[in-house]
Amino acid sequence: MKAAVVGAGWAGLAAAVELADAGQDVTVFEMAPQPGGRARSVAGPDPTWPYDNGQHILIGAYRDSLALMQRLGVGPQHVLQRLPLALPYPGEAGLQLPPGSALVSFTRGVLAHRGWPLGARLGLLMAAGGWLARGFRCAPDLTVAALCAGLPAVVRRDLVDPLCVAALNTPAAEASARVFLRVLKDALFSGPGSADLLLPRRPLSTLLAEPAAAWLGPRLRLGHRVQQLTAQGQVDGEAFDAVVLACTSVEAARLTAEVAPAWSALAGAFSFQPIITVYLHSPGSRLAAPMLALREGPQAPAQFVFDLGQLGGAPGRFAFVVSGAAGWVARGGCGEAVLAQAQAVLAWATPPVIDKVLIEKRATFACTPGLARPPGRIAPRLWAAGDYVDGPYPATLEGAVRSGRAAAQGVEAEAAAAGGAAKGAASGSPTNTP
Ligand SMILES: Cc1cc2nc3c(=O)[nH]c(=O)nc-3n(C[C@H](O)[C@H](O)[C@H](O)COP(=O)(O)OP(=O)(O)OC[C@H]3O[C@@H](n4cnc5c(N)ncnc54)[C@H](O)[C@@H]3O)c2cc1C
Structure with missing residues (x-):
């Protein structure tokens, strides 16, 4: 199968690696002169020390991102500094989670946080117990501020507000409580170390984008901004059997305006x-x-x-x-x-x-309550990948990588189903028998 991936951010690179690993003939189109999208390095005066296009933090629960780095020969332990979750403030130790099972370490860390009055610590543990009992689920229209309104002010100020804005990039008063709880659940329940902070020790591009580019070789076409897509799988006039749109939501909305107007409208509606x-x-x-x-x-x-x-x-x-x-x-x-x-x-x-x-x-x-995010499947043989695609995560590296893998797997499954149907037609037997 000849597959096109449009965009070489972390979502597009994840999709491309997954498709290539499955034996498909992949071409990645990237409009920038370098891969990585928003998670890339930016050149400075000293070539030894480029800037990152924004400081990025990963957490231990970023399972697919870490696996993709490994797949590309990058040892996360070499390029990321692993630290138990801690929120020290200048001159204050702040909340520190000891190593170990995340839930136990959360409880121990909160109880040991002498900077908060005992009532505040117990209030947080009771609220967290309630979230746990409800399976970290809540009404879709709830904001983080509303979810946490009963928490002591010091907990909201020193923990909820900074965590919310760091994870969802949206202030608590406007942020989706449902997505916030999902991030907490993954951090606390994905096994030991899942809440650990993983801070880049190398320029951001060397974590994934550059190794992926080297791995893809000539299959990655830099400096090519895709202008046009047809329902038949033509990308700027070149024919493909399947296409994964892994560009930004704005560009995906533009490219699908005619081939899938309803999907395009959803993708174009983000703030x-x-x-x-x-x-x-x-x-x-x-x-x-x-x-x-x-x-x-x-x-x-x-x-x-x-x-x-x-x-x-x-x-x-x-x-x-x-x-x-x-x-x-x-x-x-x-x-x-x-x-x-x-x-x-x-x-x-x-x-x-x-x-x-x-x-x-x-x-x-903006990760707001009740936000409608477009699905990964746009149309037959046309899929979307990107941190904005419908999924449990806010806009994160892990959300991008998971959506890229999911799109590639969707392409594969569709091709397999079509192959099965063709075989069935050739042999005259129905294909949907169990
Ligand atoms: C300053 C900053 C800090 C962040 N901090 C964190 C953090 O701490 N932790 C975290 O997990 N996430 C963080 N994020 C979010 C994270 O960077 C993104 O979620 C992730 O990089 C999105 O990847 P993507 O592949 O979905 O999209 P993008 O990275 O936007 O990739 C899309 C790619 O498509 C290309 N493209 C667009 N249109 C076309 C076209 N027509 N033809 C060809 N190519 C095209 C673009 O050039 C781009 O390379 C941060 C983001 C920023 C900006």
């Missing part, structure tokens, strides 16, 4: 949330941990800071993450505000300066 990454430079400085949580406020945009020198990256480089950043994109001045926030709450060996500000206006879709 987006920006993420701003502010890189500060301060030679000789070191944070108390590779990652610190920060308290966001009207003049304090960042929720997290990463000490990249401690993570094997550029010494003296610090990545400040501003998720759910729509307000700051509209207002401007985020870099300067982050610098002021950094000077106010952290100790520096040398005065920090702004190194680079990266603004991704469409970093992820």
Whole structure:
């Protein structure tokens, strides 16, 4: 089978590897000069230390992403720093989960968190017990803020709000409680280490995009923006037996406007949330941990800071993450505000300066309650992959990889069914007998 994959982000690369492994003749079209999509490195003045297009965090539960890296010969243990989940704030130890089974370690970690009054700790454990008893499910129209309204304020401020904006890139007041609970469930119930944070120790492109590009070789066509798709499987005039659209939702909506208008309308209806990454430079400085949580406020945009020198990256480089950043994109001045926030709450060996500000206006879709996401199957022999495709996850690397694999498996299953039907017709026997 000749299969086309449009887009070489993590979803498209996952689909392409899955199809190639199944023996299919794959061609990947990518409009950018490099693969990786939103999860790529960005060149800087020093080629040794490119920037990441935003600091990315994986967690231990990202099963398919880690398996794909292994498949491409990348040892996650070499490129990712594994840390038990901890949310230290400047000068405060914060919540720390000890190693071990995630549920037990969550309970032990919460009970041991002396920074919160005992009532707050017990309140969180009771609420978590309730979520567990209900199978981490809730009404589709509930927001995270509504779900957590009964929690002590300190728990909402120090745990729920930063986790929500980090995982869903949507403020708790607007974020889907159903998706939030699903992320918690996977982190707490996918086995020991599933809640661990996995922080990149190498430039983002080297985690997956570059190894995948080397593995695909000439099957990856960079710098080709697909302009047209037909219902017969023609991609810019070239015939394919099956197509996986792994481009952004906006591009997928454009390409399917005529061949699948209802699907296209759903894909085109997302609203987006920006993420701003502010890189500060301060030679000789070191944070108390590779990652610190920060308290966001009207003049304090960042929720997290990463000490990249401690993570094997550029010494003296610090990545400040501003998720759910729509307000700051509209207002401007985020870099300067982050610098002021950094000077106010952290100790520096040398005065920090702004190194680079990266603004991704469409970093992820806004993960709001009841959001209708388009399905992976668009039409016969035409599938979609991407972090926005219907699934339990918010816009994440793992959501992208899972959707890519699912699309490739859908293509395979459809081809197998068609092959079976053709054989059945040739032999004159029905194909749907058990
Ligand atoms: C700043 C930032 C921080 C993030 N942090 C995290 C994090 O900590 N953890 C996490 O799990 N996720 C994080 N994410 C989300 C994660 O990056 C995305 O969910 C994931 O990369 C999406 O992959 P994708 O393949 O679905 O889409 P994309 O990466 O957008 O890939 C789509 C590809 O299609 C290409 N394309 C588009 N149109 C065409 C066309 N017509 N023809 C050919 N090619 C085309 C694009 O160039 C692109 O390469 C973050 C995202 C950003 C922006």
